[in-house]
Amino acid sequence: MPDYKDIYWQKLATGKLWLQFCPSCQKFIFYPRGLCPYCLEPELEWTPASGQGKVHSYAIVNVSALPEFKEETPYIYAVIELAEGVKMPSNLIDCSLDKVHVDLPVELTFIERDGKTLPVFKPSEEA
């Protein structure tokens, strides 16, 4: 496994979401890579994510072909825009289906699934 994947998953295993940051572009990067996709320089920093974001869009999955999700339906699959400006796929949990909407403020939390710690999101306390 390349270093950058290793770091990402190891941080998650300790309950933290870390993002790559390119010092020359001053941009955050998701998903982890071996170089900055903007300037192609390999020297990237790692920094903890603020954990704040909003729902850029979402889909409510009623029918899933994935065996481990068949019991979970309906569930919310979402693209989250983090405060750092990057987007990531995730699930929205602890949120009733009639409460979810585009631009809903959300905050980071974690779940265990398939032996991995995954970053997921729930509605912000203030929301």
Added chain:
Amino acid sequence: MSKMFQRGQASITGIGELKPSLDAGGRTTLDLLGEAAGQAIKDAGLHKEDIDGLLVTPPSEDSYFLWPSQVAEYLQLSPVFMNMVELGGASAAGTIARAALLVDAGICKNCLCLSGGVWDKQVFNTREGKMAVMSQAEIDYDLPYGPMGFNSGYALIARRHISQYGTTPEQLAKIAVDQRTNAMLNPDALFNQKPLTVEDVLASPVIVDPLHLLEIVRPCSGAAAVIVSRLNNGSDQMHDPVTIWGFGEAYTHNSIIYAPSLTESPIKAAANRAFQMAGVNANDIDLVSLYDCYTITVLISLEDIGFCRKGEGGKFVQDTDLTYKGSLPCNTHGGQLSCGQTSFAGGMSHVTEAVRQLRGEAGPRQVGKNRLALVNGNGGVMSTQCCLILRRM
């Protein structure tokens, strides 16, 4: 100034297409490709020996390895140039653009563009089937959240469009309804048994909210072939040639998660490039063949090509008759939504139907004005775009 692509040098002289089917009857992709190729060669008034270029889209069940070579051997072709074009759903349109370049450059006289595949239910609805169409980044960072392949990707687009612009489920459903009206006059369509209503579409199960079952394409088996030829290719041409008047492509992302925008697609740039090459604009277009894996795909395409303003696609499709009788005939064969998505050949059906219409050979669903057609191929989740402008000479 460097030599530019010369409009009118490359023409579509032959088409062949198999009836989409849910069961390929034990035939392989290679068998289907061969049958479609034979039809197209005959349609062009050519002999197999006249084919000197081969552009293929990927196979659905065979190994990709040396695929053009596998096809050439199976069909005993000896092209001077061949390649595989992999742009997902835009692959078929992509072969036409590349064939036009080969013909325009004088490399090939008659380039065979071949597309097709066999649908396997066993593979399609499994974790392996989903993973087969995912990048490693999607497998690592997306799959753990239970995405439903293309369904969830297009659902994200539809949801954002609904939220941002007030687009309604009824407006999206109207696209499937108009296309079904077209399909009722297409004996080859998979779904032509009965017309659809907006109520039918909205009453169908919500698979991934906000997408209803009848807004989602049905995968099936089939194949289609198109021959792109240099003018004066030596054949007894049986049809008015349909020239490739312009084309344009654009790419901004692979996974929709990382697209610059969910509601504005690279179709806008692709169409602008095609219009510029062809020296025409959206107002000049008589009919369109738009890649329709979902209703939302068609709506976004209409906006981004410029038939209406961004965000007004819902109202536009509500007020516009998109059938063969209407002011902007769209997917007059019924589209993939009514014909079925014949693997990579689903995108070729948009080309073959435009050619039929431009030739005046579309039978009971023939449109009135048929000089200029726009075809758009779309791959991934609005990821790869190839826009073609075809003109009857």
